[in-house]
Amino acid sequence: METANKGGFNRVNHVGITVANLEKSIVFYEALTGTKVSNVDEIGGSRMARVQGLDKTLIKYANLQLNNLNIDILEYVEPVPSKASYKNNQISAMHLCFEVDDMDAALKRLKAIGIEPEGEPIIFEKEDGLKSGFGTVVAYFQDPDGTNLELIAPQGPFKRKGK
Known part of the structure; x- marks a missing residue:
């Protein structure tokens, strides 16, 4: 059924x-x-501020293109940013998960x-309360600013189709 793809959110x-x-x-992100x-580059001005619901903005940024996702690294000059701090269990907290084939090699790279x-x-494992996905390996870490990041070596339903 194609209705799930209507509107382009696929x-x-x-x-x-x-x-x-x-x-x-x-x-950090290049090394990782x-x-x-x-x-x-940098972007700012009243149009960019309005689209973000801000009064003014100036953002220095970099684009990192991975195989299946781009990462925009953003430093807000205006307005002066404040530090957010999220634990993974807090509502509205998000994390970015990197899929790896070899968890041991990925952990060595982190170190x-x-x-x-x-x-x-x-x-x-079954004792974790799952019905499937056994053998999937996960680890969590943070970037220098405290952004929640994860590594996953997926198995079963955690593996994307075509992988």
Whole structure:
């Protein structure tokens, strides 16, 4: 049934991550993903402010293009940003999850760039209350500004079709 695709909500273009320091975050996300940013620019003015529900805005940003998703790294100059802090269990908290084929290699990469997971990775088992997806491995970590990030080596229903 095609009704689920009406309106065009069947693809995601990008996720935006607001950061304290664009240059520092470019270094982090390039090291994490092994991909160089494709564009660094800035945008602002009254039209951009209005579309975001702000009085004024100036944003320095970089675009990082991954195979299936772009990451916009955003540093707000105006208005002066405040720091949000979310735990994964808080309503409206979001996280970005990177799909990996080899969790051990991904964790070594994290450690190589100075990032420690928030806890030991777990492998989904029946005791976790799941009915399927056994063997999926997940780990959580944060970027330098505290953005919630996840690694997943998916199995069963967590694997996307065609993978």
